[in-house]
Every structure is written in C-alpha cells, then in structure tokens.
Amino acid sequence: MALAYNEHCTVRDYQLWEGDWELIRGAPYAMAPSQSISHQRLEQALSFQLFSQLQLCQDCEIIGEVDWLCSADTVVSPDLLIACNIQGEKLTKTPELIVEVVSPNSAKRDELTKFELYQQEGDKLYILAYPDEQVAKVFRLHEGRYIKEEDFVDEVFEFSVKGCELNIDLSLVWQS
Numbered sequence: 001m002a003l004a005y006n007e008h009c010t011v012r013d014y015q016l017w018e019g020d021w022e023l024i025r026g027a028p029y030a031m032a033p034s035q036s037i038s039h040q041r042l043e044q045a046l047s048f049q050l051f052s053q054l055q056l057c058q059d060c061e062i063i064g065e066v067d068w069l070c071s072a073d074t075v076v077s078p079d080l081l082i083a084c085n086i087q088g089e090k091l092t093k094t095p096e097l098i099v100e101v102v103s104p105n106s107a108k109r110d111e112l113t114k115f116e117l118y119q120q121e122g123d124k125l126y127i128l129a130y131p132d133e134q135v136a137k138v139f140r141l142h143e144g145r146y147i148k149e150e151d152f153v154d155e156v157f158e159f160s161v162k163g164c165e166l167n168i169d170l171s172l173v174w175q176s
Contacts, residue, residue, distance in 0.1 A: 010073050024113055026073040032105050038131040039101045043079055045173035046099060046129070050082065050166065057164035060084040066091050070121055076114065084162050096161045097125040115139075119146045125159060134174040 008026035020031035050062040068091040081095040100110040126139040139146035154171035
C-alpha cells in the first residue's frame with residue numbers, strides 16, 4: 001500500500017524561504033521569475049488610474065504585490081489591491097479589491113485557487129485582467145459567493161470602496 005504525504009507549511013516556514021513564493025492553505029507555490037512587459041504595463045495603467053482617484057479617499061490606498069497574511073498557513077501577493085486602514089508593513093486584513101493579471105503560467109492559480117481563497121476571505125471585488133485578450137473579468141461578492149458582473153473590454157467599470165466612488169476606464173489600460 002502506498003502512502004501519500006503532503007507537507008503542510010506555515011507562515012513561519014514561508015518566512016525562511018528565498019525567492020518569490022506564495023503559500024496557500026499550507027501548499028507552497030513558486031512565483032514566475034519575472035513579469036512580462038504587457039503584465040507590467042497593465043498593472044501600471046490600472047494603478048495610475050486608481051492612485052489618482054484614491055487621493056480623495058484618506059483611508060484607502062492602492063498597493064502592488066504586498067504580502068497578505070490571510071492565516072497561519074496562507075500568504076499571497078496579489079498583483080494589485082485596494083486596502084483600507086492599513087497598519088504595519090504587512091497586510092493582515094482582507095482587501096476591498098484585488099486584481100490579478102493573468103498569464104498562461106498563472107491562469108489556473110488565479111482562476112481557481114485564488115478565486116476560491118479570495119471569495120472565502122471576503123474580498124468584495126475580484127478582477128481577473130487578461131493582457132493578451134484585452135479583457136477584464138469582474139466578480140463581485142454577493143452573499144459569500146463571487147458573481148460575475150461583466151467582461152469589460154473598453155468600458156468604464158464603476159464601483160465604490162468605503163464610500164469613495166471610483167472607476168477604471170478599460171479603454172485606457174490596454175497596450176497595443
């Protein structure tokens with residue numbers, strides 16, 4: 001009889017690792033060596049739009065690739081997020097919005113594993129942005145489940161975070 005053994009790692013283990021990793025429910029995930037240019041351009045365009053609007057919202061800010069310590073066995077680094085009332089150097093509270101820029105290497109993790117994790121953690125808005133297809137799939141949390149709001153290509157997506165009215169003009173983020 002063959003026995004399967006899966007090691008369950010914790011944040012303490014994660015803190016000792018070298019390189020870029022995420023830890024999801026005790027399972028380590030190596031991150032891609034570096035982001036593509038289209039990935040970085042998309043992140044910058046989204047970040048620029050949201051940063052300028054959040055200047056009027058004193059409690060919330062846009063942050064890129066920061067460790068979010070969800071639990072004792074889960075640490076993720078979303079591509080972009082909006083978080084409010086941040087204290088300390090690591091994020092420990094659930095963000096208001098998370099954006100993952102999806103690449104062929106990250107698609108399964110972003111669309112399945114992180115989708116489920118962010119939903120369970122109570123993230124209110126989840127955006128999967130696909131630079132190659134130039135589409136952003138927006139999911140809004142409703143009664144504990146993500147409901148797909150729409151696929152945005154060149155429309156303006158309007159939403160609010162802690163009383164701050166924000167929007168993303170998708171026609172301005174895609175690089176040709």
